[in-house]
Amino acid sequence: MRVQVEFLGVSRLATGLKEVALNLEKGTTFRDIVHMLATRYPKLIGDVVQPNGETLQVPNILNLNAKRMIQENQMDEGPSDGDRIILMSMSAGG
Amino acid sequence: MNGYSGKILHIDLNKHKTWVETKPEKWYQTYIGGVSMASRLAWENIEPGCDSLAPGNVTCLAGGLFAGTPVPVGGKYGMASKSPLTGFIGDSLSGSWLAVSFKRAGWDGIVVHGASDEWVRIFIDDDKVSFHDASHLLGLTSTETEEAIRDEYGDDQVRTACIGPAGENLVRVANVSNDGRKAGRTGQGAVWGSKKLKALSIRGTGGISVADPETLLKLSYDILQAAQGPHTQKYRILGTTANMLNMNRLGLLPTRNYQAGVFEDAELVSGEYLHEHYKAKTIACAQCPIACEQVGQVKEGSFAPAMGHIEYESLYALSSNCGVGDMEASIKAIANCNELGLDTMSTGVTISWAMECYQKGVFTEEDFKCEKYPEGFEAEFGNGEAMVTLTEMIAHREGYMGDLLAEGTKRASAKVDEERDTETYKWAMNIKGLETPGYDARSLKTFAVGLAAGVRGGCHNRSAAYDPDIKGWVDRFSVDETRGELAKSTEEYAAVYDTLPLCKFIRRCFTGKADREGAWPAIAKLINATTGWEFEYDDVDLIGERAHTIKKAFNIREGWTREDDHLPWRWQHEPMEGGPSAGYVVTDEELEYLKDIYYKAKGWTKEGLIPEEKLIELGMEDVAEEIGV
Numbered sequence: 001m002r003v004q005v006e007f008l009g010v011s012r013l014a015t016g017l018k019e020v021a022l023n024l025e026k027g028t029t030f031r032d033i034v035h036m037l038a039t040r041y042p043k044l045i046g047d048v049v050q051p052n053g054e055t056l057q058v059p060n061i062l063n064l065n066a067k068r069m070i071q072e073n074q075m076d077e078g079p080s081d082g083d084r085i086i087l088m089s090m091s092a093g094g
Numbered sequence: 095m096n097g098y099s100g101k102i103l104h105i106d107l108n109k110h111k112t113w114v115e116t117k118p119e120k121w122y123q124t125y126i127g128g129v130s131m132a133s134r135l136a137w138e139n140i141e142p143g144c145d146s147l148a149p150g151n152v153t154c155l156a157g158g159l160f161a162g163t164p165v166p167v168g169g170k171y172g173m174a175s176k177s178p179l180t181g182f183i184g185d186s187l188s189g190s191w192l193a194v195s196f197k198r199a200g201w202d203g204i205v206v207h208g209a210s211d212e213w214v215r216i217f218i219d220d221d222k223v224s225f226h227d228a229s230h231l232l233g234l235t236s237t238e239t240e241e242a243i244r245d246e247y248g249d250d251q252v253r254t255a256c257i258g259p260a261g262e263n264l265v266r267v268a269n270v271s272n273d274g275r276k277a278g279r280t281g282q283g284a285v286w287g288s289k290k291l292k293a294l295s296i297r298g299t300g301g302i303s304v305a306d307p308e309t310l311l312k313l314s315y316d317i318l319q320a321a322q323g324p325h326t327q328k329y330r331i332l333g334t335t336a337n338m339l340n341m342n343r344l345g346l347l348p349t350r351n352y353q354a355g356v357f358e359d360a361e362l363v364s365g366e367y368l369h370e371h372y373k374a375k376t377i378a379c380a381q382c383p384i385a386c387e388q389v390g391q392v393k394e395g396s397f398a399p400a401m402g403h404i405e406y407e408s409l410y411a412l413s414s415n416c417g418v419g420d421m422e423a424s425i426k427a428i429a430n431c432n433e434l435g436l437d438t439m440s441t442g443v444t445i446s447w448a449m450e451c452y453q454k455g456v457f458t459e460e461d462f463k464c465e466k467y468p469e470g471f472e473a474e475f476g477n478g479e480a481m482v483t484l485t486e487m488i489a490h491r492e493g494y495m496g497d498l499l500a501e502g503t504k505r506a507s508a509k510v511d512e513e514r515d516t517e518t519y520k521w522a523m524n525i526k527g528l529e530t531p532g533y534d535a536r537s538l539k540t541f542a543v544g545l546a547a548g549v550r551g552g553c554h555n556r557s558a559a560y561d562p563d564i565k566g567w568v569d570r571f572s573v574d575e576t577r578g579e580l581a582k583s584t585e586e587y588a589a590v591y592d593t594l595p596l597c598k599f600i601r602r603c604f605t606g607k608a609d610r611e612g613a614w615p616a617i618a619k620l621i622n623a624t625t626g627w628e629f630e631y632d633d634v635d636l637i638g639e640r641a642h643t644i645k646k647a648f649n650i651r652e653g654w655t656r657e658d659d660h661l662p663w664r665w666q667h668e669p670m671e672g673g674p675s676a677g678y679v680v681t682d683e684e685l686e687y688l689k690d691i692y693y694k695a696k697g698w699t700k701e702g703l704i705p706e707e708k709l710i711e712l713g714m715e716d717v718a719e720e721i722g723v
Contacts, residue, residue, distance in 0.1 A: 008343065009336040010328050012366055047327045057324045058602060061565065066343050066674040069566025088340050089328045090565060 001026060001081035005037065008088040011060065014043040024079075030062055031055075031075040033085065048089070060089045096305040097159055097624040098122055099200045102135070103223070105216060107289050108149065108208035110225045122202070123627065124713050128595035129185040130641035131156035131203060132174035136183065137644055137717070139205050142651050146178040146281075147264060147288040149209040155196065155255075155294075158595050161381070162197040162302045164314040165620055166321055167597035169193045169381030177280040178266045178288075179440070179502050180527040180551045182649040182658075184280030187555075187595055190273035190379040192253040198298025206291060215243065215293040217252075220300060228292035233259055235433035236271035243295050256293035257283040258435025260489040264288060265500040267440035267488070267529075271432070274387075274403060275379060278437045280528060280550055281502075305626030313620055320603035321383045329386035329599050330376060334406035335365025337532070341410070344564070345673030346534045348415040350475045351446035352523050352664055355534045356673035359419025368404060372421055377403075384599055392422045397482070402428035407554070410532035411442025416449055416481045423478025427485050434489035440502055443529035445484045447503045448495065449475050450521050456514060457495075464493045503529055520663045525552035536665050537675035538563040539573045543688035544581040547659045547702075549645040556592070558584040571675075573684045578691030586638030590617070593641045610635065640712050647704065647714070650721045656702045659689055699723060 006019040015037075022036065035054040038044050045051060048060050055072075056062070062070040063086040064079065079085060100122075102115040125131040135154035144150030153175045160168025170189040177184025196204070199220050206216070215228040231239050239256040253273065260268035261283030268283025269276045286292075304310050328336060341347040342360040349357040361367060368390050378385035391401040402408075402425045412427040413419070431438045451457045452473040459470035462480070464487050473480045473495075487496030498506045507522035523530045528551025535542040544559030545552050554560060559581045563570035568580065587610065591598045594617070605612030614634040621629045649658075661680055669677045693700060697708045706722030709715070 006343070008339045009365070010331055013331065013369070047324050047331075058606065059328070059565075059608075063344070063566075066345065069564075071566060086343055088343070089336060090340060 003079045003083045003085055005033070006084060006086045008086060010089050011044060011048045011087045014048055015041045027078060029076045029078045030070050060087065062087055095119055095122070096303050096626045098202050101201055102203040102205065103201045103218070104205045104207065105223060106207045107210040107214065107291065112223045124640055125644070126593045126637055127156050127159045128170065128172035128593045129174065129187060130589070130593035130637070130644060132172035133183055133185050133641070133645045133648060135203050135205050136174040136176070137648050139207065140176055144176065146176040146181060147284060149289070151176045151285055151288070153206045153282065153285050153289070155204040157197045157202050158193055159624060160594060160596065160620065161193040163304060163624060164311055165381070166314060166317050167382050167384065167600045168594065169379055170595040170597065171196055172592070172595060173270065173277040173282055175282060175285045176652070177550065178284045179281045182526060182652055182654065183549055183645045184282060185550055185645060186277035186279055186282050187592055188270070188272055188275045188277040189597065190275045192255050192272040192296060194380050195251065195253040195296040195298040197302055198300050199296050200298070200300050206289065209288060210290040213290045213292050215295065216291070218294070218296045220298060231292050232262060236435050237433060239293055243293060249297065252295050252297045254293050254295040257286045258433060258489065260435040261287040262292070263489065263491045263500065265436065265488060265491065266502045266505070267437045267444065267500070268435050269437045271435060279440065279553060283435050304624045306623040310620070310623040313623060317600065317603050318383050321600060325602035325606065326384045326599060329384050332365040332369055333386045333388040333404070335368055335388055335404055335409055337406040338364045338409060339366065341532065345670065345675035346538065348410050348532055348534055350417045351415060351450045351521055352534055354671045354673070355675045357414035357419070360414060362419040363409060363413035363421050363424055367421060372425060374401060382597065386599060390425045392425050395422055397422045397426035400426040400429040402432055404428060407532050408438035411439045412481060415442055415446045417475030418478045418481055419476070420478040423482055427482045430482065430485040430489070434485065436485060436489055439531060440529040441485060441488060443523050444488070444499045444503050444506065445481055447507065447518070447522055448484065448499055449473050451510070451518055456510065456516050456518055462495050464496065502527060523662045523664065525660065525662065526658055528552045530662060533560050534670060534675065535661065536670045536680060537678040538570050539680065539684065540568060540570070540577045540580050542661060542680045542685065543577060543692050544585060546661050546685060547581065547689065547692055549642065549649055556585060556588060557581065558588040571678060573688060575691060577688055578695040581692050582695040586642055589638035589641040590634060593637050636712070640714070643704065643709070643712055643714065644717065647717045647721050650703060656689065659702065661685060
């Protein structure tokens with residue numbers, strides 16, 4: 001299956017990319033995807049991904065198709081073919 | 095009393111005299127500081143029913159409990175008056191060095207009464223207060239005014255809050271500036287202008303006594319360390335401007351006066367684009383280890399060398415919401431607001447209302463005549479030069495359009511609709527008269543009631559109810575029975591920070607989570623080490639409820655009714671166009687239900703009034719006597 005990952009904010013600065021396509025095995029979880037991204041783009045570790053390489057730093061979060069935020073207790077679920085996953089860090093105020 | 099001087103300074107501009115009021119410790123334990131104490135002072139000192147631009151209104155400043163101490167991000171103060179925009183409570187927060195001087199001068203609060211016959215500035219030199227002619231400062235920008243006064247004393251410890259030309263001209267969206275920070279929203283600058291008060295300067299040289307310096311230092315050091323880490327990194331790198339693309343991607347970015355939630359040129363006005371092409375530096379308030387403020391500069395072209403303090407809320411209002419995808423025009427417009435003393439959000443939303451009037455043929459080029467464009471100009475969406483020019487016209491009330499827009503969207507639309515038999519109120523984006531923030535609430539159903547019921551109007555800073563919606567803790571597209579409690583809980587959570595005050599950007603630095611369970615015990619320790627009190631979790635939680643209640647009580651005394659808790663017509667009747675939030679509105683049925691469950695969660699009546707016993711329970715007996723039911 002193929003999904004598109006979009007980078008916004010700090011994750012875009014760390015990867016230097018607006019988005020990347022990932023070919024995934026069936027059953028790949030969101031946690032696996034974070035791990036894959038951290039492995040491919042080590043600069044994500046620290047500000048975006050925790051040192052364990054698979055947990056996002058709060059308040060970085062994955063969003064599925066601009067409709068649903070993936071909560072920590074949903075990280076073992078996975079995307080479907082054609083999904084767009086957005087890695088964003090939410091800031092409030094200003 | 096540790097942490098406080100116990101003294102409130104009253105200044106009468108009619109007679110140029112002062113007096114000192116003392117307050118009991120219980121009063122401080124109830125109202126603490128910041129917006130809560132400022133609002134309480136407004137409650138005590140404003141003539142009910144007065145015109146907000148008449149001498150019966152007062153401007154109240156309240157210090158921060160932690161200002162001048164080692165506590166990180168505690169260098170803030172609150173300001174309150176009756177708002178010229180809403181006719182209800184106008185409360186603002188500002189930060190940095192003035193807050194520290196304020197506290198070190200030995201005052202917990204300052205109340206400025208009456209109005210001067212001539213333009214005046216006030217100088218508070220520790221416990222001495224003097225009045226000075228300010229006529230030579232008229233027309234100066236906020237930075238020029240601060241520098242002129244500092245130069246006059248030759249002492250950079252003299253810190254100044256002032257108004258720019260907008261406040262002088264009684265522009266209802268004017269703010270008060272100090273140290274590059276703003277007491278914004280709700281038109282505090284117009285209140286100062288109505289008093290002919292150009293500036294208030296403070297030199298504070300005293301110390302601040304705290305109950306347990308050693309513990310306070312240790313607690314502060316731990317927070318300081320956490321504030322250098324990943325919990326605040328996003329603020330340092332991109333600041334709040336990162337929200338431009340976030341909101342755009344979620345279909346929530348106000349675009350062309352909230353006609354859409356996705357802006358096709360969002361990348362060109364994003365925080366990422368600012369960072370890459372225009373970022374000049376990042377600066378911090380006094381006492382702040384985070385340094386979130388992104389300063390953008392235009393280096394060449396017609397808007398050079400404009401330099402503006404760029405926040406998300408300023409940026410959405412003066413870019414996508416005006417249909418402008420030109421970062422240079424946005425920086426210039428924001429810089430104009432910063433220097434002329436205008437609230438960026440209200441100014442941008444009011445300009446976008448005018449642009450929609452032009453789009454729909456209500457206005458023509460002729461309506462936009464000014465000195466720079468004697469024949470007027472085309473004020474269509476996307477015209478960056480028009481947006482910039484309008485900021486200048488508003489600040490100076492120049493021409494028909496400048497004078498009209500200086501009134502804000504509520505009054506401007508009412509005037510135009512009466513004169514031209516139009517229905518421009520349908521796109522006048524305000525709540526209670528205060529222009530709406532950078533989150534389209536049609537698909538943020540919890541935030542919708544938080545905004546509608548907001549005591550200072552359409553404000554994201556006082557209601558944090560967008561948090562559960564945007565972060566996906568609830569289904570943002572629908573309504574259920576949990577939203578009343580959520581709206582209550584999030585607004586009172588925000589009110590704790592606004593009352594101490596502490597900058598909300600520190601909220602994850604106590605335990606890594608931005609929840610009460612993590613923060614309140616830590617904040618209780620900070621309060622206790624400062625004051626010697628014995629605050630616990632519940633006492634901290636009550637700070638927020640009390641702060642919100644005194645503001646609500648003020649509004650009730652000014653004639654608030656349930657109908658005042660409304661949303662802009664557009665959000666209730668025009669489905670969002672395009673993007674992930676397309677098709678949504680907040681129906682009448684949804685809004686009335688949300689108000690019902692919100693009032694119930696607050697312990698109020700169905701009409702939104704506060705029972706006497708509720709006020710007594712909060713320790714607000716005198717308020718209960720006046721407005722309790």
